[in-house]
Amino acid sequence: MKRNYRGLFFTPYVLWLAMFVIAPVALIIYYSFFNIHHHFTFANYQEFFSSGTYLTMTANSVLYAFLITLFAILISYPMALVISKLKHRDLWILLVILPTWINLLLKAYAFIGLLSHDGLVNDLFQFFGIPAQHMLFTDASFILVAAYIQIPFMILPIYNSLTDISDSYIRASRDLGATKWQTLTKVIIPMTMPGIKSGIQIVFIPSLSLFMLSRLIGGNKVITLGTAVEEHFLTTMNWGMGSTIGVVLIISMVIVMLLTNTKRKRRRTS
Amino acid sequence: MNDKASRTGKIYITIVFLLLYIPIVYLILYSFSKGTTMTNFQGFSLKHYGELFNDKRMLAIFLNTILIALLSSVCSTIIGTMGALAVHNAKRRHERETLLSLNSILLVSPDVIIGASFLIFFTALKLPLGFWSVLLSHIAFEIPIVLLLVLPRLDEMSPSMTNAAMDLGASPAQTLSKIILPYIQPGIIAGFFMAITYSLDDFAVTFFVTGNGFTTLSVEIYSRARQGISLEINALAGIMFIFSLILVGVYYWIETRNTATTGKKSIVEVGDR
Numbered sequence: 001m002k003r004n005y006r007g008l009f010f011t012p013y014v015l016w017l018a019m020f021v022i023a024p025v026a027l028i029i030y031y032s033f034f035n036i037h038h039h040f041t042f043a044n045y046q047e048f049f050s051s052g053t054y055l056t057m058t059a060n061s062v063l064y065a066f067l068i069t070l071f072a073i074l075i076s077y078p079m080a081l082v083i084s085k086l087k088h089r090d091l092w093i094l095l096v097i098l099p100t101w102i103n104l105l106l107k108a109y110a111f112i113g114l115l116s117h118d119g120l121v122n123d124l125f126q127f128f129g130i131p132a133q134h135m136l137f138t139d140a141s142f143i144l145v146a147a148y149i150q151i152p153f154m155i156l157p158i159y160n161s162l163t164d165i166s167d168s169y170i171r172a173s174r175d176l177g178a179t180k181w182q183t184l185t186k187v188i189i190p191m192t193m194p195g196i197k198s199g200i201q202i203v204f205i206p207s208l209s210l211f212m213l214s215r216l217i218g219g220n221k222v223i224t225l226g227t228a229v230e231e232h233f234l235t236t237m238n239w240g241m242g243s244t245i246g247v248v249l250i251i252s253m254v255i256v257m258l259l260t261n262t263k264r265k266r267r268r269t270s
Numbered sequence: 271m272n273d274k275a276s277r278t279g280k281i282y283i284t285i286v287f288l289l290l291y292i293p294i295v296y297l298i299l300y301s302f303s304k305g306t307t308m309t310n311f312q313g314f315s316l317k318h319y320g321e322l323f324n325d326k327r328m329l330a331i332f333l334n335t336i337l338i339a340l341l342s343s344v345c346s347t348i349i350g351t352m353g354a355l356a357v358h359n360a361k362r363r364h365e366r367e368t369l370l371s372l373n374s375i376l377l378v379s380p381d382v383i384i385g386a387s388f389l390i391f392f393t394a395l396k397l398p399l400g401f402w403s404v405l406l407s408h409i410a411f412e413i414p415i416v417l418l419l420v421l422p423r424l425d426e427m428s429p430s431m432t433n434a435a436m437d438l439g440a441s442p443a444q445t446l447s448k449i450i451l452p453y454i455q456p457g458i459i460a461g462f463f464m465a466i467t468y469s470l471d472d473f474a475v476t477f478f479v480t481g482n483g484f485t486t487l488s489v490e491i492y493s494r495a496r497q498g499i500s501l502e503i504n505a506l507a508g509i510m511f512i513f514s515l516i517l518v519g520v521y522y523w524i525e526t527r528n529t530a531t532t533g534k535k536s537i538v539e540v541g542d543r
Contacts, residue, residue: 113308
């Protein structure tokens with residue numbers, strides 16, 4: 001049709017793919033085989049997989065990301081379920097989306113005030129007779145704030161898959177004598193699995209690398225893979241080791257994608 | 271699902287909505303406090319807004335941020351739209367899917383990976399870190415979202431429209447400018463606005479590639495927040511909140527207009543058949 005023009009559209013886009021998608025990933029893999037003196041070596045990987053610090057750090061950040069994702073699901077699922085039944089559900093879901101348009105750092109900064117020693121949360125604690133706690137710079141506060149930031153991103157895909165369910169399924173399950181609980185666990189939840197899976201994808205992967213949150217809210221106690229990458233690249237300038245951790249992050253990302261992707265593809269073709 | 275929400279359900283979502291909005295309200299409320307900390311509200315005052323507007327450094331950073339957002343969005347909208355045309359015109363299904371999965375890499379990668387790999391890339395090219403490296407990075411990570419917003423419009427466009435244009439003697443350039451671009455324009459505008467918000471929101475990638483001299487608002491907020499509370503940031507939050515409200519408003523206005531015009535278009539198409 002417009003053969004001669006195809007090349008014209010193709011070139012800038014493919015150039016972008018080559019320069020900003022393929023080349024950077026290739027470079028990060030390449031750098032992971034160099035030590036701080038620019039000698040080719042496998043030592044970074046050896047160090048990563050033999051040193052206790054890196055392995056506990058990886059385990060910790062997977063655990064943190066898992067907890068963040070878990071809390072996000074537990075809070076978001078009922079939320080999406082109720083909103084999908086409301087009269088003006090489009091408006092309510094807009095209210096869920098609105099906080100995502102506010103800069104993440106401002107939200108994190110708000111929690112520095114909220115969780116501080118004389119902040120609102122401690123005021124509330126004291127009102128109920130609980131002594132003021134030091135909440136800032138703990139793992140718990142990091143998980144709380146990260147879950148707060150991720151909840152809207154979890155609600156949205158679940159909400160979308162809930163609104164996709166046709167009423168007739170729900171009615172059929174009622175007519176066949178299922179209780180409300182059975183309808184929920186045997187019909188609604190299985191049918192919204194694709195939504196839950198894409199929610200996990202959207203929340204889990206970034207949670208591995210929220211270095212700004214772990215710095216601002218977790219103090220220097222919470223060290224995740226993301227924090228380590230940032231530190232190696234911008235502070236200690238050991239780009240080789242930073243790249244190695246980056247490669248580990250990329251691999252864990254691919255694993256999460258593979259684990260959560262299978263169903264969705266099959267569904268799209270049906 | 272016709273089922274009415276139960277009373278417990280309504281109480282539950284009220285609580286979650288409160289939790290979602292308390293930090294934002296708290297943040298903005300304290301921008302009006304006379305005091306200097308985010309505890310113990312000390313009476314209404316606009317002095318932090320005054321400080322903010324007199325802060326020359328902040329004003330320069332604000333202008334930088336807007337400049338980067340606008341420039342990068344224009345460039346990424348152009349390249350992203352070209353990409354959508356390239357994907358749309360892909361002859362084989364396999365080619366289309368390869369392009370689409372490569373396209374989504376930057377959308378799903380963690381920010382630190384994008385930032386770190388761009389940092390290596392710019393250093394390898396010997397490009398100095400600063401305005402240009404930040405601009406190029408923003409263009410790079412905005413392209414895939416523009417493509418994803420433009421492509422559905424292209425795919426839903428009936429091929430008979432371009433065929434008709436060709437049959438009536440339009441050159442490929444005319445077909446593109448008179449038929450295709452006007453049809454996909456709503457997608458392009460949506461992509462442009464999404465690109466702006468991606469740019470304004472980004473912290474991690476910018477933080478990696480910004481070097482020493484150049485700063486955007488997100489990076490500035492981070493470095494100030496690391497030093498502790500300053501209610502000037504709260505005032506900035508208030509202004510950015512209004513800014514994002516306007517952006518959300520414009521974006522949804524475009525979206526609803528999009529669906530409205532799509533509805534009209536489909537009626538026209540049915541009539542044609």
